[in-house]
Amino acid sequence: MKRIFLLLTFLLSFVQMRADEGMWLLMLVKRLNGVDMQKQGLHLTPEEIYSVNNSSLKDAIVSFGGFCTGEIVSDKGLILTNHHCGYDAVAAASTPQKNYLNDGFWAMKQNDEFNAKDLYVRFLVRMDDVSSRINAKLNNDMSAADRKVVIDAETKAIQAENSENGKYTVVVKDFFNGNEFYYFVYQDYKDVRLVGAPPASLGKFGGDTDNWEWPRHTDDFTVFRVYADAAGNPAEFSDKNVPLKPKHFLPVSLKGIKPGDFAMILGYPGRTNRYLTSYGLQQMVMKDYPAWVDASKLSMDIMKKYMDKNMATKLDYASQYASVANYWKNRQGTIDAVEKNNTITNKQNEENEFRKWALLPGNTMYDGLLENIGAYYKQISKRNVERNYMSQLQRNAKYIGVAYSLGSLLNTYAEQDMAGRIAMKPKVEKAVDEIYEDFHTEVEGEMLNSLVNLYQTRVDRDVAAPTVMNLDANNLSNIAFSSIFANRASVASFILNPDRLKLDADPLLKIAKGLMTDQRLSNERFAKVDESFAKNNRLYLQGLMKSQPNKSFYPDANSTMRLTYGTVDTLPIRTDRDYHGVTENYYTDMAGMVAKYKQGDEEFDLPQRLMDLHNMKDYGQYADAAGYMPVNFLTNNDITGGNSGSPVIDGDGNLIGIAFDGNSEALSGDIVFEKDWQKTINVDIRYVLWTIDKFAGASRLVKEMTLVTDENTPQDTKAKRK
Structure with missing residues (x-):
């Protein structure tokens, strides 16, 4: 009966939650019909977000190395994540003579893609609720040791039932301080290769000074590719491996964004403590x-x-x-x-x-x-x-x-x-x-x-x-x-x-x-x-949920895949910040970045090529309709560490940006959601594509992707996804 009460409280709270708060388990989207998300501008069905039997958005999202998130953006296993997530791999590939960290790296052909040793990506196959199964064997009079014996035994049994003799990795996690339990079935791919990275002057632009601050002008992305054997199965690094053909990949939107546009983020947030006393x-x-x-x-x-x-x-x-x-x-x-x-x-x-x-x-x-x-x-x-x-x-x-x-x-x-x-x-x-x-x-x-x-x-x-x-x-x-x-x-x-x-x-x-x-x-x-x-x-969290039946209760982040949704949003203009001519405080542009330029400065130097392209306004198809070159933008999504590299997705399932940071005004966000201040800072996907195409000349990578423009309708986009 206690379990039923908790579940009803959980379901009720979802319907009444604020659109921008909460890191939600994907399997609950269907159960809750996604009503609130659809009101905010989602055009996808719950099955298109999470499905066990058919391809869905979850199949394009990977846990990147166990510490970040990445997204598949082509039918050849191309992955986007953050620059700081790929930092170790780029540094490992570098030498004082070939300093890819400083100068950038671009594989101009497939054979140039560099083995990112010891890196792996993890796909979520499915998940399920085993709270009733495990809680039926637990009681509040048990010692911690006795609880552990029961939970470990059930975990071992669940893993054996779902691993298919080692084909999958099965993880059982507790939620709500041990009140609920879910299991997750994953498939890991270990042949991951570095494909491209901007120079540190772009990927780390602003350095420690701008870290956790807005306005931001950072090109925080790297490009990888996941490889598999000829049958599409995970395999150790080998020259015989081929690019993975994923179950799903994200189309990339060139439409641009404005305040109020629907935005959801899928990823692997690491740890929050929202119910800390x-x-x-x-x-x-x-x-x-x-x-x-x-x-x-x-x-x-x-x-x-x-x-x-x-x-x-x-x-x-x-x-x-x-x-x-x-x-x-x-x-x-x-x-x-x-x-x-x-x-x-x-x-x-x-x-x-x-x-x-x-x-x-x-x-x-x-x-x-x-x-x-x-x-x-x-x-x-x-x-x-x-x-x-x-x-x-x-x-x-x-x-x-x-x-x-x-x-x-x-x-x-x-x-x-x-x-x-x-x-x-x-x-x-x-x-x-x-x-x-x-x-x-x-x-x-x-x-x-x-x-x-x-x-x-x-x-x-x-x-x-x-x-x-x-x-x-x-x-x-x-x-x-x-x-x-x-x-x-x-x-x-x-x-x-x-x-x-x-x-x-x-x-x-x-x-x-x-x-x-x-x-x-x-x-x-x-x-x-x-x-x-x-x-x-x-017991305190169990009681807290009972005492506030109308409040939004969602499980703390614990490195499992979550969905957070909200909108493109603004921050109030601060008198102590220079916005470099931007008056609508939800985006930054290349002009603002160039205005921060300090020659020879470790944090604010810029490549001459970027300066030249900017001076010529050579933005190609990636410019905003208003004429500027977009760089970063804000949403009110609820993320934390581990979400780095997560895709920012519009209401039609298209990629519009890559999440990479939060803002200093809400650094207490792991403890409490600051609804008036908490924002996610994202790289505009148009700036990512501009860097790959116009700046680096690696246009072969953009040609792999499915680009969505104003001429594409949601129906066209959906057809491309399938």
């Missing part, structure tokens, strides 16, 4: 995020110091630096936005209403939950700060991770007899090559010293890892340089003469193992309070 919010913005900002800023400064000295270092650390910088600005922006938007106070007001509801007859099982949750955050506050400093230490000080991952492999290698070592040696050498491919000892030595010193200074000793607190932070780099794991050469020397006693005595490996032990003991120490919190949090 005020206690959790206070911990996050007052303790956790400041620790993250502190440690990540130090990491950035160290990387930048060495990147500015050497081009090879700059290429090898470009992707890591960009990722850390992005999160650093996001975390600090979230702190600022929560304070500015009174987010904590608004949460507290909602919780006070819940407390009143919980006192009513029939609701007493929910009374006291918030007080218990508040007590939990007091207990784990220092522990959470420690975790944030530790996460940055382990993420950015590579020596620790290298020692741990290679240590286990080298130990197994050393245990073998001669025949076993000969057989295992290629695998070990491959792992070593991959790990040290972008590894610079000077950077890593200083990173280890500095982050350990910061940890020792900032973390309360009561919750700190003893292994870290007992280290001599000023001498760690010397210890690392004397280790087996100091560099590629020292590991290669060990491979030639493996010695288990030497490995066991290695100082870096001892540190890595000590950290693992410390973390295990910390988890055990806090296991009971964490278990109690998980139960209270699950």
Whole structure:
């Protein structure tokens, strides 16, 4: 009965939701008839968005590498995603002599397409609701361990029932803090190749200064292609593979956009915490995020110091630096936005209403939950700060991770007899090559010293890892340089003469193992309070949904495919911003970008070719009807990290842009949807095509696509889709 009530609440809330809020599971579109979407301007049927038996929009959307989103835009498997999503692949293909990251890369023929090693794309085959099946075997009196046993057993059974003997990857996820469960069937393709990327001066135009800001003028896209075997099945990289013929691809619209136009985004948003309590919010913005900002800023400064000295270092650390910088600005922006938007106070007001509801007859099982949750955050506050400093230490000080991952492999290698070592040696050498491919000892030595010193200074000793607190932070780099794991050469020397006693005595490996032990003991120490919190949090959300039957409740993002819809929208003009002549604040143009141009500036330089084409107004068929060359535009869609590269789709199913960022006014958006401020910043697809065609001369790629102009009716477009 409880499950039925939750489902009815969920369905009712969808009908009454705001058009621009929520990240929705695709299978619910049909169940809910998509009424609200159709009122906003959608011309597709629910089956054309999500279908198991026929091709639909979902078949053109991929999880890109597990960290971004991409879309198929041709019948030859051509993929568009963001420049920052393809950044690692472009950097890996680059050398100081052929700096594709700086100069751009374009495969002028198919044979030039570059193997993006270790990159994969994931297609959603189908999904289904297994809440009733799993919840029937659970109850609120179960311990966390008992719940896990049941959920793991059902997950294993569901995977076996749906994987078709390994053909598909099956993932079971919980939603609404463990109140509901769905499974997802995926097919992964591992032969993905780099096809094109604009130079960094376009793909990263504005750099850290413009990141999370509007107005924006960034050409944030890259082009890839997915390959398959001759039968269209996933296959490892091979010269015999052919471009995948997808079940569906997105036509590309040249019609242009205006405020109020329908816009939906499909993608793989990573993580939101929309149902976080005020206690959790206070911990996050007052303790956790400041620790993250502190440690990540130090990491950035160290990387930048060495990147500015050497081009090879700059290429090898470009992707890591960009990722850390992005999160650093996001975390600090979230702190600022929560304070500015009174987010904590608004949460507290909602919780006070819940407390009143919980006192009513029939609701007493929910009374006291918030007080218990508040007590939990007091207990784990220092522990959470420690975790944030530790996460940055382990993420950015590579020596620790290298020692741990290679240590286990080298130990197994050393245990073998001669025949076993000969057989295992290629695998070990491959792992070593991959790990040290972008590894610079000077950077890593200083990173280890500095982050350990910061940890020792900032973390309360009561919750700190003893292994870290007992280290001599000023001498760690010397210890690392004397280790087996100091560099590629020292590991290669060990491979030639493996010695288990030497490995066991290695100082870096001892540190890595000590950290693992410390973390295990910390988890055990806090296991009971964490278990109690998980139960209270699950019951609180269950009660919150019951207490507000007319409110929109949708599941938090968790890296599963979602749909968000809304319209092309504007932001109020701000007096502290220069809009370079644009008075309708929903788009930017090339004139505004050129106005930002600063010769030789790392963030605001521009290629001479773009300047020349702009001066001649050589925009081709990609110019707006008003004569300008569009660059970026705004919608009020609800997205988060993981949506990077997601397609922005019009009411007829055509691609109009690529989502790539949010705005600073609503950086608290992962916690609460700021309806007056929250926008998505998108690359106008016309600017993408102009870059490919007019700027780069890679017109063969545009010829692959189905272009939709004003002369095409929705019916024509639909015919092309099918």
